[in-house]
Amino acid sequence: MGEIKGMGRRDFLKTAALSGLALGGAAALTGCAPSTGAEKGASANASAGADVAWDKEVDVLVIGSGTGAFAALVAAAKGAESVCLVEKGTMWGGTAATSGGGLAVPLTYAATDAGITDSKEEVVKYFTNATDGRVDQAVLNSFIDNGSTFIDWISEEMGWKFAASPLFGDYYEPMDGWIPMGRGSLGAADASGSLSAAQMWDQMKAKVEGYGAEVLMDTPATELITDGAGTVLGAVCGGKNIKANAVIVATGGFDHNDEMRAKYHPFKIMATNAVPTNTGDGQLMGMAIGASVSYMDRCWGAPAILTTGDDPEALIAEGRIAQEIAGTDWAMYRGLPGAVVVNKKGRRIGNEAGPYDLFNQAFAYYDTGEPGHVNIPAYFICDAACWATYSLPGHTVGAVGDGEDSYFNETYGGEATDPSEVPAHFVKADTLEELAEKLGIDAAGLAAEITAFNENAAKGVDPVYHRGEKHLDINTTGVMAGSRTDLANPVLAPLATGPFYGAVYVPGTCGTAGGLTINENAQVVNVNGEPIEHLYAVGNCSSGVSGGTYVHGGISLGSGAVMSWVAVNHALATKA
Template identity: 30%
Template sequence: MSDPKIAPTDALLKRITAPVKASLADIPADASYDVVVIGAGGAGLSAALTAAIEGARVLVVERTEYLGGTTALSAATTWIPVNSHCADVGTQDSVEKAEGFLARAVGERSPAALRSAFVRNGAAAVDYIERQSQVKYRARPFHPDYLSELEGSTLRGRAIEPKPFDGRLLGDWFSLIRPPIPEFTVLGGMMVDRDDIANLLKLTKDWNAFRYSLGIIARHAKDRLGHARGTRLVMGNALIARQLYSLLERGVQFCVSTRLERLIVDEAASACNEGGVTVGSVTGVVLSAGGVTRSLRVTGGVVLASGGFNRHPKKRAERLPGIAQEWCPGAPGHTGEAHDLALAAGARYGTGGLSDCFWAPVSLRKRADGSTAAFPHFLLDRGKPGFVTVDQRGRRFVNENTSYHLFGIAMQEANKTSPAIPAWLVTDSAGIARYGMGMVRPGGKGFAPFIAEGYLIEAQTLAELAQKLGIDARTLEATIAQMNEAAASGVDPLFARGTTDYQRANGDATRTELANCCLGPIGQGPFYAVRLYPGDIGAATGFVTDANARVLGAGERPIGGLYAVGNDQQSVMGGVYPAPGITIGPGMVFGWLAARDAVARSKGGRAVAREPSEALG
């Protein structure tokens, strides 16, 4: 279930068995680094790992007490066209096919040159990382591009995911990995991925599923004897753990719970490179933590990977008006403080994107510790047959099987003319028993706490449900009647639900009795509803960069030694969400490009994004 070939070296064993050193106080006052990475999410750790492989002295700075950022909470799907794993699932991809797909999906919302740099370097970046580290990927057998109706899309191959990892290999460093969203785990901290869920749901019906499930449950029970949570890591935790293990192998240093106070900029510095004139140069950073301050010299570059502007109070209010911060399911570190420093150094935000953020519908519930759980409704309920989403008047306003990003945008657009925030996700007793509903597990049991807290609304009839939701009963009943007619015919006349490969992937292909695997009847009371809000899952607006992720200032000139990757970089997708993993994929590729350029800069040279023949050779 994890890679059996991993065996720590003597040097690594010594490090992971010693007390964890990840404090600013452990850094000498006169320290100098080739590359300093601000932010320890997937993009930042990709940059750090690349720089370390290139032989650089690397420091990773993380504002929170955990490594991993929002990547650790995610599925860690990584969208990389033309990657070497495409062949494993029978897909023939090409640069031309992928670039054409993105041109149709994104258009003029992002520079074609940056999209080309991503596509033409992606496969090389994956091969480089896999060949020289413990980061290993696999392709999903079926994982369509979200805009599967567009020419150039694929059904599988571009979406790769990290292989599971045994967290015990990290020793005490395991405690630094950001735990998954609790509501995404079972049995007190056991992570589950798509394959696990499929087997657990068939636990009592299939011998192979029973045997598989028993194995992971037994492993988890053993884990809990010595750990606060399960050590069998999947999805985002697996990716971060694999990156961390590889970084520890190469002696990279970390500082957690540490703030970037200042970028040290030499305004007089200028140099003529083949890429043009670079005016001004970042030559160091000032960091603080627990009363300790360090001013560190940086010879190659500072890579900003702090996660975006989402929790910056002023920038959030300006760019996401009316969107409460508690609706955001992302990790807490993206405060935007590093953005203020970059903007002061001459950086600027990109423009022209479809949206400033990427979106998903979320439902909210207060936890016992007083925090708010924002649960993203990615695929387990809203697109399944027997579910419908309505606004506060009881009318549909969206194709329930569209991508979570377009769903979140549709909520905001609909809300301009009819109250749709919150919207209501509605199903019947059969639907909730089969698929669950948000934080309510499948199986049809354990509803009482959710009902008592008001998270789940239950009613015996549609009229009673409408009364509890503040909706006109006749309107809701008419909407459900329309859905039942659509289920019978297999045709959704309002939103064409279930008409693309991606939409059908979000349905239930096992329901062969249905005319459309996305449309099922709603009629067996009691009935249930959950409130949905548009939750921002990551910034799409970030700093303008060139193809090597160098931050551009006035006159399109690079700010020397300053790079932006991940959600700190202006989205190469232009705020569009054409496929799964389109934040983590570019984050990894541009992290790779940025690190190579920064390391070359530290040695007095400069790396460049490669042409197709080089990148794919």
């Protein structure tokens, strides 16, 4: 293998941005309804193991090719007698393969290479504080203790080199234990340079199959099969009974299950870029055999400019979700100079330059005076200067900032669209009053809010939400905005010049965060906290390692990968 290139700041930033760009492929996936077998109690479970006619027998069965790809790779590489991975959809890797590809793992060589000083005590402190104490300490310790070993192993196995970046670092600032970078979104490179998530997953698939493991696409798992004592013997996959010594469930979240979102989430989630096959199958199959679930009220928040043409009021009333790709706002829209997000009363709802998950939580505010979630939906608003300077969904300006070195150009550059052409999901108005009328915002409230905002923004300050004061504001949103030096604050500018532009802005997700409760071995436990023999869960169908909290970029992939390592090593009774 040729020399592995280190990943520079710009390479990593470009790779991370694929979270927004690569998702276009997910839009073509065909949705699948939740498995009726699991909902009805998994009829095959009524049969004793001896009564089941097995169509296939394997050592390790992995259900799902997102973070489950790591489990299949570890099992195949570490000598499992036979490995079978089944994927419900037709696209390998699911939502994971359309993400930014960064893995959140603490205390790795990547952090050391970047000169980061950190410790297990500080990591535990940060996770505990950021999650309000909801994190399972045993699971967290397992994640921390195994993370560095896993990164060392997969770096050797795949020929990857991971690098830390200040982009998408710790999100809960300032929490005790917080550090600016080194834990979140470790990006991978190989001899050819930076790797996108799609490239990483393609390479893992080749490795998995190279070891002789079987990959079955378009093969949904519908039931877990147990014996009379509750031990998992296998699963029904694609209508076939597959027997396994270990079943590792990695089916993702329940974004596209309207009933489950309504049951478990405290406020409406109206958009998602998770693949349509994420319908809670793993959670439902596990619950059908007595598994406990945790953190089902949480999601990996990713708010969005609604570009799909869906009526937001209909989404709310009918409890539906939009498959939103283009408008997902990682940090590149709401925090731009000359832009804000307001509610129907015209009031800003949070620090627009803050992390996407934190901003998503602003939608949860409940108005006790006029009962309801006053921030749902909200509205993205920008002025003519912002519109002329930055690309927005359906609107491309071409070059931005400092020419070829601009992150924004590398990531979102392209042939400029006609600035006079306004995409259907935006409205245009000569005045803020007219814009308020078109969007259904209280005009007087909006005028007062923008007047106060503009006076402070001209000075580079935000006394209300402190926009631009935090490390991530500057090193993520500020970078997205071109790291401008012509402003007193790189993420603040007044909305001063008409015409003005507005769009519906809604709570969204890149995956739900709750699922089957796991212990420190990634074993699924029952309602009494006892392990269900031979059953493991990783990724978004599990309770994870962070108490359902998006502690930093890449926690979904990072935790799923590390706990896949933990699960397989426990299942194979090998030393991790």
